[in-house]
Every structure is written in C-alpha cells, then in structure tokens.
Amino acid sequence: MKAQSVLLLALPSPHSKDTKDENQQPSEATGVGRNWVQSMFSRNKTTRSSSFSHVHRWTSDGGNSATNENGTPRKQDLSSGGQKKLHTNVRILRGHNGAITALHCVTKREVWDLVGDREDAGFFISGSTDCSVKIWDPSLRGSELRATLKGHTRTIRAISSDRGKVVSGSDDQSVLVWDKQTTQLLEELKGHDGPVSCVRMLSGERVLTASHDGTVKMWDVRTDRCVATVGRCSSAVLCMEYDDNVGVLAAAGRDVVANIWDIRASRQMHKLSGHTQWIR
Numbered sequence: 305m306k307a308q309s310v311l312l313l314a315l316p317s318p319h320s321k322d323t324k325d326e327n328q329q330p331s332e333a334t335g336v337g338r339n340w341v342q343s344m345f346s347r348n349k350t351t352r353s354s355s356f357s358h359v360h361r362w363t364s365d366g367g368n369s370a371t372n373e374n375g376t377p378r379k380q381d382l383s384s385g386g387q388k389k390l391h392t393n394v395r396i397l398r399g400h401n402g403a404i405t406a407l408h409c410v411t412k413r414e415v416w417d418l419v420g421d422r423e424d425a426g427f428f429i430s431g432s433t434d435c436s437v438k439i440w441d442p443s444l445r446g447s448e449l450r451a452t453l454k455g456h457t458r459t460i461r462a463i464s465s466d467r468g469k470v471v472s473g474s475d476d477q478s479v480l481v482w483d484k485q486t487t488q489l490l491e492e493l494k495g496h497d498g499p500v501s502c503v504r505m506l507s508g509e510r511v512l513t514a515s516h517d518g519t520v521k522m523w524d525v526r527t528d529r530c531v532a533t534v535g536r537c538s539s540a541v542l543c544m545e546y547d548d549n550v551g552v553l554a555a556a557g558r559d560v561v562a563n564i565w566d567i568r569a570s571r572q573m574h575k576l577s578g579h580t581q582w583i584r
Contacts, residue, residue: 370443395442399449402433406472408463429470431460432468437472437482441544451487455480462513464505469525471511473500479513481525493523495530502544512553520555522567534567542584 410427427450428440437453437460444450447490458475465471469490470482479493479500498516505511512534520535535541535555542557551568560583562576 330504335565395441395448397428397440397448399438399440399452400430400432400434400436402459404430404432406460406463408465410465414448429465431463431474433459435460435474437463437470439470439484439487451478453482453487453489455482455489455492458499460501461501462503464503464511466505466507469505471503471505473503473513473515475499477515479511479523481501481511490524491528492527493525493530495521495523498540499562501540501542502555504544504546506548512544512546514541514544514555516557518555518557520544532567534570535563537561537563537564542582551552558582 315527346461351357401584408429411420426441426443428442429437430440431437435454435458437456437457438449439451439453440448440506441450442448453470453472456472456474456476460472460474462473463470465484469485471479472482473479477494477496479496479497480489481491482488483490493511493513496513496515496517496519498518500513500515501519502514504513504576509523510531512520513523514520514535518537518539518541519533520537520541522530522531522534523529535553537555537557537559538561539558544553544555546553551566552573553565553567554562555565560577560579560581562574562579562583563572564574564576567574568578
C-alpha cells in the first residue's frame with residue numbers, strides 16, 4: 305500500500321496541464337514556438353536538429369513519447385470524455401476567404417543584417433483568390449495573422465519580399481509594392497499586358513516580373529518605371545529563375561521552351577527544347 309501511494313505521488317495529474325493551457329493567453333508567443341520558427345532558418349545544423357527534437361517532445365502528449373524506452377507502444381492517456389488527445393506540430397493558418405494561390409516564406413537571409421528585425425525570419429506571406437495578401441507569424445499561437453494587404457482586384461499569383469518590402473503580382477496585370485513594417489502601399493508598377501505570374505524582389509530597389517504577355521521586365525521601385533524588358537518568350541511565362549550574382553535569367557511557360565539570357569550582356573544564351581507540355 306505504501307509503495308502504491310509513493311507511485312501515485314510521482315505521477316502528474318492528467319488535468320493540471322489542460323487547466324493551465326486553457327487559462328493561458330493564446331496571443332502571446334511561446335518560447336518554444338519562437339525558437340522552432342527561428343531554427344527553421346538557422347545556419348547551425350546542430351541547433352536546428354535539437355530544436356526539432358524539442359518541438360517533438362513539446363507537441364507530444366504531456367511531454368512524453370508514445371512509446372516506452374524499449375520501443376514498445378505506451379498506453380495513451382484519455383481525456384475525461386474517453387477520447388484520445390491528439391497533438392501535432394502542424395499549424396493551420398486560417399483567414400483567407402478563397403483558395404491560396406501564392407505563398408512566400410521570409411527567410412533569415414532577408415533579415416540577417418537588420419539589427420532588431422531578426423524575429424521576422426519565419427514569417428509567411430500568402431496570396432489568395434480573395435485578392436488579398438496576408439502576413440503570418442506562426443510563432444504567435446492563436447494570433448498568427450499580422451497584417452492584411454489590400455489593393456489588388458483579382459487573384460494573387462506571385463509574392464516576394466526583402467528586408468523592408470513585399471511585392472505581389474496578380475491577374476489584374478499589376479505589381480504592387482508594400483512597406484513590410486507599416487503595411488502601406490508604396491508603389492503600383494504598371495506595364496504588363498497580361499496577368500502577372502512571377503515576381504522577384506532584388507537588391508538595389510529592383511523588382512523582376514514575368515507575365516502571360518510573354519515578357520520579363522526589370523523595374524526600379526524608386527521611380528515606378530520599367531528599366532528594361534530583359535526577356536521575351538513566344539507565349540505566357542509561367543515560371544522564372546534569376547541569379548543576381550551573374551545576371552543569368554531563365555524563363556519558361558506555355559511555349560514549352562526554356563529560355564536563358566545573360567541580361568547584363570543583353571543576349572540570349574540558350575533556347576532549350578524537349579518538353580511537350582507547359583513548363584511551370
């Protein structure tokens with residue numbers, strides 16, 4: 305009897321943690337949640353690995369694994385209603401009123417050298433058929449939505465960002481540039497004659513865009529002007545990649561051809577054929 309009493313005292317109450325969680329404000333960022341988001345972009349693999357291990361322990365039932373030390377399955381705790389309590393490290397962010405059509409992850413590289421702004425690493429920016437762009441911080445449990453950017457009139461197709469700005473392209477043929485901190489609309493870049501399918505924020509206040517009109521354009525955000533049409537395809541451009549270090553641009557789409565240009569030399573380097581369907 306005495307041994308049984310000691311065993312009972314050593315076991316945590318199955319209800320104490322639930323009561324604490326219910327009283328906790330969901331809008332506050334938990335240390336574990338913040339560490340996990342930042343570790344996603346850590347350059348230290350050891351730190352990243354230990355953080356994922358920490359998250360696994362945090363999201364499991366009561367901090368305990370589902371198996372015993374010898375690997376055999378452990379009997380799961382049941383709630384008062386007799387149902388299993390399921391925990392997961394997958395976060396569902398709700399807020400759009402339409403299908404999600406564009407998603408951009410703010411990496412640590414974008415905010416690496418901005419003192420006091422490193423917590424922005426781990427933000428997500430989404431676009432939808434509801435014509436809005438939303439900025440999310442997954443580390444804030446229950447209050448992940450940080451801002452909603454409105455200005456487009458049709459579906460959002462592409463999003464990019466840098467340390468201070470967010471750029472979005474839409475089926476309304478426009479490219480909008482926003483201030484990431486104030487969420488104010490800064491510029492509207494007009495010049496494409498078709499839906500904008502790709503956007504890429506570059507250093508030096510430059511934006512690279514591609515469209516269904518078959519063109520790839522370079523913009524100077526400071527003047528709202530198209531500096532040059534740096535690429536031209538025979539049909540709609542659906543995907544684009546650019547290496548700013550060497551000035552090499554690749555774009556492809558409905559013409560089933562991958563076009564590669566050296567935009568610094570203003571010449572086409574390759575025209576790669578072989579696909580029989582659209583390149584996305």
